[in-house]
Amino acid sequence: MRKKSAVGLVILMLCSLIGCGKKDVDYSGATESANGEVHVESQTTVAQSIEIPENIEYTITGSKGTIEVVAEIKVPEEYEKCTVMELSRVVYEDEDIKTMADKIFDEGSYFLYMPYNEEARANLRDKLTTASENAANEDETKIFEAKLTSFNDEENLVEIDETYEELKFYPDHRKEDIEYFCQVFGTIDGRGYLMTFEKDNKNSSLNLRRWDSSVEFQLADTPADGVDMNLAGGNSCTYSQEECEELAREFVKKLGYDKYDVAQTNNAHFAKGLKGNPYYEGEFVLDPVQEIDGYNVYLGRSYNDYFMVYSSENWISIVMDEKHHNDEYHAEEFENTECVRVYVDSQGICDMKIYNPLKEEGPLSEEVGFLPFDKVDSIAQDEMKTYTDANSGRLKVVGVELGYGIVEDEGKKALIPVWYYFANDPTASSTFYQRNALFMINALDGTVITYE
Numbered sequence: 001m002r003k004k005s006a007v008g009l010v011i012l013m014l015c016s017l018i019g020c021g022k023k024d025v026d027y028s029g030a031t032e033s034a035n036g037e038v039h040v041e042s043q044t045t046v047a048q049s050i051e052i053p054e055n056i057e058y059t060i061t062g063s064k065g066t067i068e069v070v071a072e073i074k075v076p077e078e079y080e081k082c083t084v085m086e087l088s089r090v091v092y093e094d095e096d097i098k099t100m101a102d103k104i105f106d107e108g109s110y111f112l113y114m115p116y117n118e119e120a121r122a123n124l125r126d127k128l129t130t131a132s133e134n135a136a137n138e139d140e141t142k143i144f145e146a147k148l149t150s151f152n153d154e155e156n157l158v159e160i161d162e163t164y165e166e167l168k169f170y171p172d173h174r175k176e177d178i179e180y181f182c183q184v185f186g187t188i189d190g191r192g193y194l195m196t197f198e199k200d201n202k203n204s205s206l207n208l209r210r211w212d213s214s215v216e217f218q219l220a221d222t223p224a225d226g227v228d229m230n231l232a233g234g235n236s237c238t239y240s241q242e243e244c245e246e247l248a249r250e251f252v253k254k255l256g257y258d259k260y261d262v263a264q265t266n267n268a269h270f271a272k273g274l275k276g277n278p279y280y281e282g283e284f285v286l287d288p289v290q291e292i293d294g295y296n297v298y299l300g301r302s303y304n305d306y307f308m309v310y311s312s313e314n315w316i317s318i319v320m321d322e323k324h325h326n327d328e329y330h331a332e333e334f335e336n337t338e339c340v341r342v343y344v345d346s347q348g349i350c351d352m353k354i355y356n357p358l359k360e361e362g363p364l365s366e367e368v369g370f371l372p373f374d375k376v377d378s379i380a381q382d383e384m385k386t387y388t389d390a391n392s393g394r395l396k397v398v399g400v401e402l403g404y405g406i407v408e409d410e411g412k413k414a415l416i417p418v419w420y421y422f423a424n425d426p427t428a429s430s431t432f433y434q435r436n437a438l439f440m441i442n443a444l445d446g447t448v449i450t451y452e
Contacts, residue, residue: 229292
């Protein structure tokens, strides 16, 4: 048994944390950075001591199923220095489009890419033709040709009174679940990229994709010991995993995400040029094995020794990054989370998504201690019993981890310490990587957290 010192954490207690009323936020220890974000150092005091075992082992049997628990408990080295932060939603506005374009693209290289009416297509033809003359490789050249050819297709034309001229958000008549969007083409070190902003009344996102991967591009995580890895002969990326992580860190850092570190890195496979794709012919058809080239690097907020914990339940990329590829998981169900993902392949940064970005409001201002672990585990066992009474089959809890999670009450969000109970089905196999948190429990008051 190991003993750790819990701490009184400087926090504003939301109703979702301890059920009390609202209190004022104390920003006295915060400093404002050049980009307007508030940065703080940990504000902690020593409170009670709690004991955390190194391992737990037991079995929960219900009327239908069984959960076997054989788990190592992982905590931050200095978890008592946890900073609990109030966060607020960021909604991308018109001015953010140019700000991000200036940070991401080569100077003078970017322009509005909105080929959704005849006038816009006429303006884009000359720009894309000029850009194609400087294509970095054959793949890029073919994409330019394909895009220009697609301008003859009237299917994507929309009727809109406003002309596409300025860098700003436009009403989206292409999709039912996106209200406003904007697309910008530009280059990074001479390579073409397409940047897309989307938002509605719940969600806001930025997606960046390399031009040579912008047509019929599908991306998914794959387990290191999965069938696809064996068929593909392993990960062919010329960068190591560590190098991909560093490239991802540096890229998001220049966008202002300097408080972010790697939460999880997964092998990634992609498919472009599948049979039936009108934009590729002959040698571009990759079938049946999807090539595994590169890594999906997931980045989350980090303060002191604490990190956002990667769980498939609270990150967007459960099966496919593109939400429309899997009807079971709709992006609107994930408005209470934040996802920053960078896909790095042998050619460098290929794809990036920032989903529902948040900003710091300051440290939360009332002292409380951690709930004793034995009480947390008792809550988890009650949840497991309920689960096994309602669900057949056998699960195995293989790890318990303490890290950051996000809770919300009445529009206020807080980054708090959360216990994650990770489980898997020992009888199941999947071509997709999933890290499933069976339960997430608020480390301060024992509330079971769900992101549905």
